[in-house]
Amino acid sequence: MPAPERTLERPPAEAGTLSERAANLIEQDILAGDLAPGSRLGIVDLVQRYEIGATPLREGLSRLMSRGLIVGIGQRGFRVAEVSHDDLADITCMRTAVEIEAVRLAILHGDVAWEAGIVSALHQMRRHIERTGNEFREGAADFDRLHKGFHTALLAACGSRRMLAAHSDLYDQAYRYRRIMMRAIDSGEEFIRSHQMLADRVLARDLAAAQGMLAAHLHSTINFVYPPTSGEQS
Known part of the structure; x- marks a missing residue:
């Protein structure tokens, strides 16, 4: 059969x-x-x-x-998903909580290879801006990958794959807001300078300064996208 x-x-x-x-x-x-x-x-x-x-x-x-x-x-x-001030504030709150701890662990455990990764990621962003001028302000996907790569490099030595996965997801969730923020950036030089300062604090292993600057850096997106009105505090 x-x-x-x-x-x-x-x-x-x-x-x-x-x-x-x-x-x-x-x-x-x-x-x-x-x-x-x-x-x-x-x-x-x-x-x-x-x-x-x-x-x-x-x-x-x-x-x-x-x-x-x-x-x-x-x-x-x-x-x-809708976009709103509350949604961005929630993303920023979660991202700050994750990254503040992740950068602490990275500073504690990071080696020379981790330091080199940060320097390399920053250099790639700088070179991209030098080549393309103000195109980076449009939130182009190729530049955003370099931007994400820099922020990931800061945390790469934290030793927690779950923290890194949470960082990745939250970074991506903020992309729609970040495209608006990028258009408000005045110059590529200033953009790189702010990231250079953040990298310097992390590489110096100045924990308090690095965590404070990272928190302010993440929170700045809210002020760009939803500028405080007169009398409001950010």
């Missing part, structure tokens, strides 16, 4: 790859502003947009929910 035909199923590894690809494509469009804050993410529309099946798309959306880029709307599906 011949064996019954088996329906071909996508191997689990391929399914995982498709869900990762779906998450990456949706994330890119959210961060670039092509999927506006608050917009509904209908599965049928997404299938047509990305030419990926409904199941890996749902899995990809679930990944982005855990990272705070999209939210569920009950039984009605998903939508892009």
Whole structure:
């Protein structure tokens, strides 16, 4: 008796790859502003947009929910997370808590290779700005990778992969706000100078100064995006 035909199923590894690809494509469009804050993410529309099946798309959306880029709307599906002062303040609060501790551990445990990584990341940002001029102020993805690389380098020796993962997710969640902030930067020289000062404090292993400057640096995004009105304190 011949064996019954088996329906071909996508191997689990391929399914995982498709869900990762779906998450990456949706994330890119959210961060670039092509999927506006608050917009509904209908599965049928997404299938047509990305030419990926409904199941890996749902899995990809679930990944982005855990990272705070999209939210569920009950039984009605998903939508892009809104932007607001409260949301940015929450991101900044969490990011400060994580990075203040991570930089403490990095200063405590960092070696010469860690120091070299910070110097290299800062140099790459500086050279990019020298080559491209004010293009960096548009929040371009290639420059943002270098910017993220610098902030990651400061924390790289902390010894906690969970702290580094939290830093990465929170940094990405702030990207939509950071694009607005970058347009308010007056010059590349000033931008590099502020990061050079931060690097100098960390490399000098001046813990109190490094933590204080890092906290102020992270908080500055709020003041750029939502400038305090007269009589308000930031």
